[in-house]
Every structure is written in structure tokens, then in C-alpha cells.
Amino acid sequence: MDFGFTPEQEDFRERVSSFLRSDLPPEFGLGSDEGRDDDAYFAAARRFMEELSAKGWLVFGWPKEYGGGGATVVEQAILAEELGYYGVPPADTTGRTIAGPAIMRFGTPEQKQRYLRPIAKGEVVWCQGFSEPNAGSDLASVRMTALRDGAEFVINGQKVFTSRAAWADYIYLLARTDPTAPRKHQGLSMFLLPMDTPGITIRPLHNFTHTYPQNELFFDDVRVPEDSIVGGEGEGWKLATATLSFERVNLSDIGRARRLFEEFLNLCRQLGAKGEGPLDSELVRSRIAQSVVEFESWRLLCWRVVGMQNSGVLPTFEPSLSNVIGKDYRQHVAKLVVDVLGQYGVLEEGSPLAPLRGRLLHQYLYSVNKHGQGTSEVQRDVIANRGLGLPRHRAV
């Protein structure tokens, strides 16, 4: 049993945090959850990827042959925690954590050659075309078709909730290549294609939290060469499930949450400096203490997954456990913060009197999101099936 970090790991954390303290562009809001609905902000986020790449930290865990840093999972997790703590906005999350790893594992030599280096250098942004109007949690029900026409596929249909699509260079796209397949999980394939391929129309969907817009995508006779498929024709479901499991433990969430909690406590201390403040209330303190318990258990369970990976054990349901707990925590702490700050807590960014430039309100607004990366219910299903050995209740 060892809950500690080695001196080398502590040194590494310090190197990362001192770099971020000195080099992170000031326009990045500390601890914001999902970037900002703002072209200039995203452009800055993109530029910062290249700085991280120059440090070898953008795709820190990738093998060196693909331009990665070859880091251990513990080092990657430390890096992610610090990037989250200092509010480095997500830019090419899909390329780094979903499309890239899938290409590495399932791609042809040509695909690896073509796609991996630019991701590693921070030159490109990917988006993920999975959800459709009638295929959300029930992802295998996607209807978008990609039908063979000689050496090409012709793609038709609609995607929705595609984050960053308007800024992306490439899309990692799930479509149905065999509509006659007997079961819905069959006949799916995964495509890699440029977003400027003719026939793609993007319509942004802005949200009330002012984070990166999701988008609706319309594909009208979009023609792609047959080598756009990754992992083989008809293997799309295997890739979709493999890539979703890459996604679920993200230590940058921990860093961001810690930062916000510290900012909140700091504000409480300042409010108490001139008389009675929130920390003088036993009720508030008890709620803060409960948040400490929830936060620390969430963080430890995330680190336990890292520890498993570090000793070569492949987590199955454990990331879903951290995901469920994390979403609950963020909701509870956001409510605490806004309750304590009262009317000040609901002032938007840019408003006079808004504490911490509206970031705490942002956390509250964003906390309604218990659906990203799979709803809490889908995650609980994963835990029940894979972790507790309970039978599937869904019709498949």
C-alpha cells in the first residue's frame, strides 16, 4: 500500500506547475470546465497546444515513435491534474484521447503515418461524430449511412452534439455501412475524414453555460475514399466501445474541481476578513466538510484507477465509478457555492460585483451536465453489469 508520490514524481509536478504559472496565457479562465464559446479563445487554446507539444507534454503518454513523450500513466495523470488545476482549456481532446489511440491500435501503417504526427505536434483538432438525434445513450442505433460506391463510400445523415466541429480539421465518425445487418451493433464502421470534405454542413448549438458550442452536422452525399475506414469495415462498434472507455477517467477534472474549491474557500476567507463571513457559520462549515469528504474520495478513486493501470491491470468498470462520483460531487459543490454567495453567486461573467469573474456561477450552470461521456445511468449500468455481475436489463 502506498498513497504517496516519489520525489521524482513530486519534482515533475512542480516543473509542470511552475511552467503553467509563468507561461499560461492570461486569457484562460482558471478552472473553467469546457472552454468558452468564443473563436479567439479557442484560437489561443490551439496555440497553447503547440507550446505543450514543444515540452513533450501534449501527447505525453504516447509512444515516442508517434511523437509522444513515452510517459508512465502516473506522470500522465500528474500532468493532467496540473493542466486542469491551472485551467488549460481543452483543445484537441478527441485527437489526443480518442481518435489518436484508436488509430494507434486499429489503424493501417498509412493511417498512422498520416494522422498521428500532426496530433502529436498540436497542429490539428479533431471532433467526434457519434451522437445523432435518435441515438444518444442508445448509440448503436445510429442511422447515418455510408454506402459503398466503387472505391468510395457515400455518407448521408445527421450528427448532433458534436463539440468543436466548427473548429475541427478532422472528424472521427461512426456510420452504418451495412443497413441490412441483422443486429444494430453490426454493420457499423468508423471513418476518419477531413471536415472540409464537400457536403458537410455545420450548424452551431450554443448552450446557456457559454462553453464550447456543440453542433449539428448534416452530411449530404459526402464522398470519401475506402481507406477512410479505420479498424475494418463492419468493426465500428468495437472501436466505439473501445474509445469510450479511453475517455472516462480524466485527472484534469480533478485539478479543475480542486482549483474551484480553493478559489471558493479563498473567497470565503476574504469575506470573513471584515466581519462575519461564511466560514463563521457552522452550517456552511459542515457542508464544506462534506464536500471535502466527497472530493477526496473522488480523487482517490481516480488515482486508484491510475494505480491499476500503472501495475498493468486494465480497468473495466472502475472509470465509470469515478465518473458517477465526480458528476455528483460537482453538482453538490456547485450548489454549496451558489447557496453561500447568494445573489452574488448568480452574477454572470462581466457583471459588476460578480465574484471571481463569474467562474463559480459557470460551475453551477455546467453542473447540470450529468450526461457528457455517457449519462450517469449508463455509467451505473456499466458498473452493475461489468463490476457487480448483474444481468443486462436492456433489450439489445
Add this chain to the structure above:
Amino acid sequence: MDFDLSPVQRMLRDNARAHLENICPPGHVRAMETEPAGYSRDMLTGLGERGWLGITAGTDVGGIGLGPIELSVLAQEIGRALLPGPVLSTAVTGTLIAAALPDVSDLLRDIVAGRVLVADALFDSADARASDVGTRATPTDGGYRLLGEKRFVQYGRSANLLAVLATRPTALDTPDSGLSVHLVSTDAPGIRTTELTSAGGEPLYQVVLDNVEVDAGDSIAPGPDTDELIRRITELSRLTTAAQLVGMSRKLFDMCLAHAKARRQFGRAIGTFQVIQHQLVDLYAEVERAQVLLDRAAWLMAEDKDHERELAVARSAASDTSYLASHTAGHIYGGYGFMNINDVQLYYRRSKVLELRFGNADACRAEIAKLGYLSAFELPDSDQRTVPDLSMFGSV
């Protein structure tokens, strides 16, 4: 970064579990509820022979000399089996006090061997606050005369010795707390016990100390070392309390899961229903959180690192988890969970009693929210981005 037990610690856990399943099935727990002593002395002497009562005592007095992690592992199994008897009070309070007495060895050997069992009558009530000790120790020629009352003493008649804290008759201007520690025979003249009937089923007493004479040789005078001893007893007792609660909670979870797989309604196992699955997942998540917080606290104690805050976090989570576990079990078992013939009720009753000993969840939260402990969540001083945001204090 490895949150697992070592192979030796796992062996300790597995052996303890197997032994307790053998000697202490639920039928034994039920039988002891109607025994005046409340436990089997032969069984506890047997555990002494196996080294359990000396798990942390030195090998020179017959102990095993293990640390807080192993103590926690053993306490989890004792909780899981609901083992009746003053086992942990003997193993923790008894051995620590005996080792600090002026003349150590004989009594300590008897305690470690299970020949002398010690009941915990330290604090005047179950809240474990040193400031609440009103029992007085007046110095006499050969020792002290004790006058006061201890409430909620488990096994206060059927153990051999009572471990008692008392205070000076008049406060002196000394840096220590003035508390002295005494081991008093349960049948010493001047001891009057009144049996209380508690939901837990363990024999519980109000113990009046009416001018009880105790030898200097069985007493530890006030002083800084004595305060340190009391602090150590208290923190290890909090650890074993949390550990027993986690052990009980995990057992309840295991029972619920097995029941959900076996119990059939509407032609199928109730564990196929999503609403049952998600209750089980939520309980599982809470047990895992309590476990990882407990393990961290035990590890910090074993490594001699700061741990007071983390112990309060673990203790608080253990209480809340055992509450959730016993209520979820009572619900998933339905009408059967309500019946005496079912084991759920044993855990339901006993965990509630234990949950309120050595500081309940609210008391722990109050401790976690101490300003000094909240400094675990301080923004880094060197962070230039931390601009004090005091716009709330004035108009713009």
C-alpha cells in the same frame, strides 16, 4: 502509487475472515445477545492465542508488532462478523495503557494473551471528548480515589478491567490536560453498574465510580506523555471504529448483491431491474469511497505522516456509509429485512450503535472544517493569477 493491500496483509484478511466465519457465524452473534456476559470468554482467549489481541503490541510481550494498516484490516473483519466481546478495546486501549504503566510486563502479557480483557470506560459519555471528563482522581497514599460516572460502557461487567480517564480534583496551572489514566477491576469495591438496554444488543452499562481506590501501579499520572497516550488511544479507536463500520457495510453490500441475484419476482431475479441495480451501484460506490478513505488514513498513520484531518474524513465517511448500507439492505430485502430471522437486522442495529461512538459524522465534519485543516485547500502563494477579488465589498 498502489492502493492495494500487500500479499501478507491480504493473507491476514483472508485468514481472519475464514476463522471468523468458522467460529462466529450469525447464530453465535444472536446467542450472545441473550448471554449476560455478551460474549464467549473461551473464544476471546482463543483469539488471544492467535495473536489478535496483541496485533500492535511488541513481540517481547507476546504481541505481533504490526501497525495501523493491519489493525484496520483485522477490525474490518471483526465488524464484518459482528464479533461480540471487548476485543478491540482490549487490543487497543488495554495494550497501550498496560504498556505505559510503571511496571509493565506481567499485566501486558496477560492482556495480549487474552487472560485479562479490558472494557473501554475512558470518556464519561460516548462522544470521546476529553474536555467532558468530569470523573475526579484524588491522590491517596498508595494511588488514587476515583469519583464519577461513566456512561455507555460496553461489556462493563463481564470484562476484567475498566480503562478509565479522570481529572485532578482542582485544576493546576500546567500545560497538560490534567487527565490521568487508570485500570480498575470491574469488581472493585465502590463500582456500581446499571445495565442499559441498547438497540445494539451488546451489554451496555452506566458505571458509577463511588470512591474507588486504585493503586498507583495501575495508574498513569497526568502529564504531557499521558496526554499523548490518550491521543493515541483515541485515534486508534477512531480508526478501528471506522474500519468496523466499513467491514459491516461491505458485508451488507455483499448480502444485498447476493439477494438481488437470488430473489425472483415477476418471473425474474430482482437484480435484473435497473432500479435495484442502481441502488446497488450507489451503495457499492459509497463503500468503495469509505474504503479508500480508510486505507489512506491507515497508511498515513503507518507512515507516521500527518493524519488527523484524513482520519476525521475517513471516520465521517464510514458513518454515512454504514447508515446507507443498513438502510439499503433493509429495503432490498423488503419484508424479510424487517424480520428477526434475517441477519440484516443484526447489522442494522449494531452499525447504528457503533456509528455514534468515538465521534459521529457531524462531529467529524466539524473537525474537518477547522480552519487549520481547511488550509489543505490553499491557493499557492506564488500564483500571480490569484488576484484578490473584492468587488463584492463595494459598489462599482
